[in-house]
Amino acid sequence: MRKSAPLLIAGSALLGSAQAGQANDFSQLERGRYLTQAGNCQGCHTPPGEEPFAGSRALETPFGLIYTPNITFDTETGLGRWTKDDFWRAMHEGKAKDGSQLYPAFPYPHFTKMPREDVDAIYDYLATLDPVRKKKPENELPFPLSWRTTVKGWNMTFFEPGVFRPDPAKSQEWNRGAYLVEGPGHCSGCHTEKNLLGADKKSRHLAGGKLENWAAPDIRGGRHGGLEAWSKAAIVEFLQTGRNAHSAAFSIMSEVISYSTQHMTETDLAAIATYLKDLDGEERAAPATPDDAVMKAGAAIYFDNCSACHVSDGSGVPRFFPPLAGSGNVNNPDATTVIRVILEGARAVPTKRHPSPLTMPAFGWKLDDDGIAAVATYVRSSWGNSGGAVEADEVRDLRSLLAGGPP
Amino acid sequence: MARKLPPVDVVLVGFGWTGAIMAQELTEAGLEVLALERGGWRDTPTHFPPTLAPDELRFYWRHEMFQDTARETLTFRNNASQTALPMRRWGSFLPGSGVGGSGVHWNGQTFRFLPSDFIAASHNADRYGPLPDGMTVQDYGVTYDELEPHFDRFEKLCGIGGKAGNLRGALQAGGNPFEGRRSDEYPNPPMEMTFAQKQFGAAAAELGLKPFPAPSANMSRPYTNPLGVQLAPCTYCGFCEKYGCGNYSKAIPQTTILPVLMGKPNFTLKTHNEVLEIRRDSSGRRATGVTHVDVHGEVFEQPAGIVILCAYPLQNARLMMLSGIGRTYDPRSGEGLVGKNYCYQVVSSVDVFYEDRYTNQFVGAGALGMVIDEYNGDNFDHAGLGFIGGGYLACWTTNARPIETHRTPEGTPEWGAGWKKAVKENFLKSTSVSTHGASMAYAQNHLDLDPIYTDVYGRPLLRMTYDFTPNDRAMTAYLTDRAREIAARMGGREIKVNAREGAYDSMPYQTTHNTGGTIMGSTPQNSVVNRYLQSWDVPNLFVMGAGVFPQNAGYNPTGTVAALTYWAAEAIRSRYLRDPGPMVQA
Numbered sequence: 001m002r003k004s005a006p007l008l009i010a011g012s013a014l015l016g017s018a019q020a021g022q023a024n025d026f027s028q029l030e031r032g033r034y035l036t037q038a039g040n041c042q043g044c045h046t047p048p049g050e051e052p053f054a055g056s057r058a059l060e061t062p063f064g065l066i067y068t069p070n071i072t073f074d075t076e077t078g079l080g081r082w083t084k085d086d087f088w089r090a091m092h093e094g095k096a097k098d099g100s101q102l103y104p105a106f107p108y109p110h111f112t113k114m115p116r117e118d119v120d121a122i123y124d125y126l127a128t129l130d131p132v133r134k135k136k137p138e139n140e141l142p143f144p145l146s147w148r149t150t151v152k153g154w155n156m157t158f159f160e161p162g163v164f165r166p167d168p169a170k171s172q173e174w175n176r177g178a179y180l181v182e183g184p185g186h187c188s189g190c191h192t193e194k195n196l197l198g199a200d201k202k203s204r205h206l207a208g209g210k211l212e213n214w215a216a217p218d219i220r221g222g223r224h225g226g227l228e229a230w231s232k233a234a235i236v237e238f239l240q241t242g243r244n245a246h247s248a249a250f251s252i253m254s255e256v257i258s259y260s261t262q263h264m265t266e267t268d269l270a271a272i273a274t275y276l277k278d279l280d281g282e283e284r285a286a287p288a289t290p291d292d293a294v295m296k297a298g299a300a301i302y303f304d305n306c307s308a309c310h311v312s313d314g315s316g317v318p319r320f321f322p323p324l325a326g327s328g329n330v331n332n333p334d335a336t337t338v339i340r341v342i343l344e345g346a347r348a349v350p351t352k353r354h355p356s357p358l359t360m361p362a363f364g365w366k367l368d369d370d371g372i373a374a375v376a377t378y379v380r381s382s383w384g385n386s387g388g389a390v391e392a393d394e395v396r397d398l399r400s401l402l403a404g405g406p407p
Numbered sequence: 408m409a410r411k412l413p414p415v416d417v418v419l420v421g422f423g424w425t426g427a428i429m430a431q432e433l434t435e436a437g438l439e440v441l442a443l444e445r446g447g448w449r450d451t452p453t454h455f456p457p458t459l460a461p462d463e464l465r466f467y468w469r470h471e472m473f474q475d476t477a478r479e480t481l482t483f484r485n486n487a488s489q490t491a492l493p494m495r496r497w498g499s500f501l502p503g504s505g506v507g508g509s510g511v512h513w514n515g516q517t518f519r520f521l522p523s524d525f526i527a528a529s530h531n532a533d534r535y536g537p538l539p540d541g542m543t544v545q546d547y548g549v550t551y552d553e554l555e556p557h558f559d560r561f562e563k564l565c566g567i568g569g570k571a572g573n574l575r576g577a578l579q580a581g582g583n584p585f586e587g588r589r590s591d592e593y594p595n596p597p598m599e600m601t602f603a604q605k606q607f608g609a610a611a612a613e614l615g616l617k618p619f620p621a622p623s624a625n626m627s628r629p630y631t632n633p634l635g636v637q638l639a640p641c642t643y644c645g646f647c648e649k650y651g652c653g654n655y656s657k658a659i660p661q662t663t664i665l666p667v668l669m670g671k672p673n674f675t676l677k678t679h680n681e682v683l684e685i686r687r688d689s690s691g692r693r694a695t696g697v698t699h700v701d702v703h704g705e706v707f708e709q710p711a712g713i714v715i716l717c718a719y720p721l722q723n724a725r726l727m728m729l730s731g732i733g734r735t736y737d738p739r740s741g742e743g744l745v746g747k748n749y750c751y752q753v754v755s756s757v758d759v760f761y762e763d764r765y766t767n768q769f770v771g772a773g774a775l776g777m778v779i780d781e782y783n784g785d786n787f788d789h790a791g792l793g794f795i796g797g798g799y800l801a802c803w804t805t806n807a808r809p810i811e812t813h814r815t816p817e818g819t820p821e822w823g824a825g826w827k828k829a830v831k832e833n834f835l836k837s838t839s840v841s842t843h844g845a846s847m848a849y850a851q852n853h854l855d856l857d858p859i860y861t862d863v864y865g866r867p868l869l870r871m872t873y874d875f876t877p878n879d880r881a882m883t884a885y886l887t888d889r890a891r892e893i894a895a896r897m898g899g900r901e902i903k904v905n906a907r908e909g910a911y912d913s914m915p916y917q918t919t920h921n922t923g924g925t926i927m928g929s930t931p932q933n934s935v936v937n938r939y940l941q942s943w944d945v946p947n948l949f950v951m952g953a954g955v956f957p958q959n960a961g962y963n964p965t966g967t968v969a970a971l972t973y974w975a976a977e978a979i980r981s982r983y984l985r986d987p988g989p990m991v992q993a
Binding site: 305317352358 | 629
């Protein structure tokens, strides 16, 4: 198993597990750097503007705040005393050096799919970073979740350790894509709906999820999937540049693109696209037709406030201002992202290819809950969209939640 | 006692168009560049998003984007017999402040000067005989052909929309037949013209003139420039000049350069840091850096290998005077050069009022216009006219903002019910033909330091002594007459001539096209900087901006300012860095 995976995965001839000499081997470090990027380790392990990989970023989970650890090799506060085996156990089994359980906010249910060679390469790469002394704050989790052994039960129910097994019936490209999406890329972390205990709903795999008060769209690319209208090339362009003819990345996805996918090889991005395009979705029942008066009010607000950029027919200016017609975010049954973008605005991620941080302004100060609900309803029900109506209460709740108040 | 900071390769004083271009070019050359900007950081989504940008009260009437006159202004007089008084409120022109400088609130009218504009003294003397007494016009010391590749670069950086008139020597239908030869077409097509432009174009054509669409830095379509930075299509909202563009549709440093520049490890920007003085070593021939003060009043000494003045022209001239570099010009003796040849521009207009046609002039953009160039520069025979130079005539539809714009016909009362009625009747049904005339340098118009008034730091204010000259008056009368001829043919009910007469008045807005004061030329005896914009006195000091124009041309200056900046940057990169010292031997 271990011997075949790396051949497939990196196209490299490295065999066997870590050997002493490999730590200084340039190609080994490059491989580690690449995988560290592919897994977007920097995103979660770096609070905005602080030292990369030194941790302490607060992850908002439905259960409370979890602070990420320092993964530089500082001996007191980081991984400095960890062996390769310790690191492997964390990535593969979700166990810390002392044997305690890590919370699945750390995506070990995905990283477990990585073969030992890949995990060792990441270890070797992280070991080259300047160690930073930085202790993470205590997690803010209620009892009994603060008690790490509760995770044991969770693991028994939801966690299957084991490295990725290629499907021999599928192409090499498909398998590479599947490995990247399900393994290091851990795409379902955001794009799959969770059950009450925070585990992926298997039946809803990559069909859209919710994280930190953002609704992540369906990224299944086949029939009835959220990316059905996207070509493979469009998926590659999106991951590589942050924009394509359909959309522009913002919020959490902009970190993924900024730290991770824009640095990946085109071959790997094409593999991801191949895999996603092979995932069919489920047909959705059309939502009820919104109220006429609401649509009329929404249209008026849209023409005054939105049409300058998104154009009166919702076609936008592709790669500049995203089209709203056919948008995955707009059509998401969960309207959270649409409402939030109107409230707070959004910034398209600057990338190597598109350095402009094109930004939509906030309208939360300018439009009231009824107005936002009306314009969101109009946008979600026009030009062939079928996102459905948004109620003023939803806007009020999210506004209050984002302001730190009760929903 | 100033705190001494670690040295940098280059310090830029001011961070508008010229600062951004220079920073981009010199960081590309591997230099460590620091820009000091007296105003604050500004970016589109934070400071002028489309939800805020079209706020007339805030941005124009309350001057949000302009230099704060309570901290620093200038004193003004028409002539030396008067006592100059401080301008407490900007009027005739609007110096900007903050990142992007006045480049944030410009209209986007982006011309290249004519080849003959760069040799105004020798060309006109050859054709018409010696220049009149007191006229101090001179050649730039650089030619149009030398600047051509740099004009081209700026147009591509900005995504200028237009139609070439002279493509590699071949005249092109629909473009300006008088322009210098261009190496390439504009990167974008012209903007969509509206009713007023069509009327102007037809009327001009009937008179045998050749109208062409104005070159526009307001985007005619989505554009990604050679740096990868994106500009979005213009929505024709009419809030360009005096405003930041919330739709990323106007080329400004923020929409063309800053997204790339700000991420470079060898570039640093310090905002809210005003430069007080250019420092020199004991020989006086070498700049050692600058002294600057931050918003808390702390004073710093910033050593630098090269000092480049990139502030507004009036600031550059003043900073040189305050630093004692060069000799300040004295019109009585004719000696000294800093502050010499201050020039402005002479504009007039003819309004056209329609009875039953809608011009809908609120559907506008800063550089939405049709232009004729028959009466600009030396495109026509001046024999017997009593002036040199000229200007373009254009029908712009730049805006119809509700507080600012109320064009009314001749004989309308200036207030009350009659005025309101006329505004209401004409708001949607009028347009205007404007003239945009050159300003030729005269000995008496100049800049120096005010003997009485000081700024917030106790330094003398800049004093401006300026009035229209005989050349200006003859020129504007001639151009206004030509505008009247066209306007009369545009099919309206009536016209109203707004001639430029009387003394120059510093209050009504005209153009922010102040030039001169740090002029360029061929020798240290006739100029402050050489043809590479390098100080003759201090070879590691460079001066950018329209202050280097020896006289003004009949165009908006930004295109030429930018081309000169690229030209100077190239000289620094390819020559100065290899052999630091004077690039022109005196």
